[in-house]
Amino acid sequence: MLLRLAALAALAAAPCFVHAQTAPVPVRTDSPALTLDDAFARVADAHPALRLFDGQRDVLDAEREAALLRPALEAGVEIENLGLDAGTRSVETTLSLAGVFERGGKLDARRALAQRRIDALAPQREAARIDLLAETARRHLDIVVATRRQAIARTDVAQRTRFVDAARQRFSAGASSEAVVLTAQAAQAQAELEVARAGMEIDSARRSLAMLWGDPEAAFEIVEGDPLALPHIADFARLRTLLAQSPELLQFNDRERIAEARLQLARSDATPDIGWSAGIRHQRENGDTSLVGGFTVPIGSRARAQPAIRAAAAELALVSIEREAGDRTLQATLAEAHGRYRVAQAEVALLQRDVLPRLARAASASERAWRAGAVSYLEWSQLQDARSDALRQQLDAAQAAQIALIELQRLTGQSLVVAPATSTPDSGDAP
Template sequence: MTLEQALEEAAARSPAVIAAQARVEAAEARVRQAGFRVNPELSVEVENFAGSGELSGFRGTETTVALSQRLDLAGRRPARVAVAQAELATERLRLAIARADLAQAVREQFARAATARDRLRITTDNEARARELARITNILVEEGREPPLRAIRARSAAAQAAAELEAARADERAARATFAVLFGVSTPPESVTGDLLDLQPRTIDPEQSLEVRLAEAERLRAEAELRQQRAAGRLDPAIGLGVRHVRETGDVALVGGLSMPLPIFDRNQGNVAAARANIRAAEAGLVSARASATVRAGNAIVNVEAAAARVEALEKAAVPEAAEALRLTELSYREGRASLLELLDAQNAYRTAQTALIEARLAQALATAELGRVAAQ
């Protein structure tokens, strides 16, 4: 699996992204719901039945069938729609954040899996080299060119290399298993292949970061909620129109009415105060998000540049020089001009340089993934 394939697979199957997409769809449904008018009410009223005298039975009944409609005035419906739209905007940004977080996690875990793969490769080469060295040393001991202690030392180094190889295999399997979790599956890919990097450094505008945009959207939502709570405290009359039938005379007449709650005790003042407090909290969150985005962007750029410089230095100088030193030492050892300890030191130096390069590439990949996350919009 390549990094590009991993990003596509994760975007399609990630539980976190699927959940965020479902929340967006729910917010879209709430926008539609907020635009509906209040339903009218149908009422049926029967009077003057089962009484006494002339009103006994149903001879004097009066039946009224009425339809009433709350007017939904004072900007209630626009306020509901505004709140629902603001919530939709925040959910869409949270979906974008979920996707950006997922992409960063995929890049990071891909880099760790690839690093484990490279460590396994180096450990495999080192184990093969240690076995070959132990074989050569045994031959030299048998020929009397090395003391028996050298053979013991070589076999010990080979045994240690074999143990490190088993540990590297376990680490590589674990890294692939952890990688598979990002797709919501339990079966890991057989291997990871390709480059660790798929992003190029670019200019970052902290003001356009997802976190800042989300904080701004939450502030706008808080303001919309304040307008909604203010509208909820205003008068909202209802009008009704009906038909009354008088059974005794058979006459029919229209009936009209007007009703409204009187805001004497409850003027929604508590919810208005809470909405104002939420605005202050959202404004503070926006200030914090801007500061955090600025610092995070600066650190990401510095880390990418430092990691790239370290990788370049190791690739161009440290690793090639260590490889050449090992080659010359191996030739000298076979010719009897270098000791076993010198050869072991050269092998350790080469392995250390290779390991340092792998770690530097991992650091570069992680820093680049962080930079991509900060730059996501």
């Protein structure tokens, strides 16, 4: 699965998710359009956190080459009897070559450990890549949400502008005081302030996203999706089964294999190596030449290896405990994200189905009644505020749900790609 996720082109919709439907919106012609997939590709190509693994691979490759080397041969020269009197001196010169016969599978154990460390890089890199994709999706979502906030604020400005026009007409006709006009103008100015604030949030979120690929001044417009279109997700029991393939848990498999390789290497040290030497000895006095040889075996190798063996065995046992602790932590995080998503999804649906349509009708009715003099400006304004607040509440809930969905996908190692589709109509949202 990790290899499948490694290529962005191979990212596919996760079987447990029906991805949120999205609708492209017009973008400015002076800036290129950027989809979420485009952002993924830029981050995957440019983020230095992923390039670190290439450097680590070079280091581990060099260490593997060193681990495959056998003990070096040693050439030696030995001269004896240099301190005797000249009359009795019999200088002997020995040229020797010495080495070590490794026993106990030390070479294979070193090779296995070096290879396990190299193999562990792939899951680590994939886990880091998925974390980056999740962060990219969150920052992309910030732009989408800020854009929606600006749209709600602009709708509010349009409504407040109608308030001001109507208040002026009533003031000119003597049906209301100047205070009503001033209050309506103040409310209009506040709504315009929200538009400007949302615009700054969009710029900040766009710069934050572009920083992930190292270009904070990049000019682009996102292809906006519909944050209110929340997919149905599998129940918690189904997601727990997918958690077994979480990149964070899969890394424990590699850590376990590394610990096993360390244990095997420690056990190989209990078998003593045999040192050998061979050479030629020359006696200067009589000109004789002879062959010499010998071997050495260290004593107590098994006892000296026991501390390292116990340490490696304890490390292996510790990996199992850490895996269990990590699994429980991930399950708790999964349960929290799953619950947050379901609660936020229900809140979005309830506001869409029951609250916003009624507030929209009430605001329209109060506007007509105020123009007819049946209600006060305060009642009309309060209804408009309530509708705008409900729209913002719905957007906040949708943002919380989308963040929880991103976290669910990150935990399970599933795709973060949002498939484009036609958005469902939203009668309560801002046009």
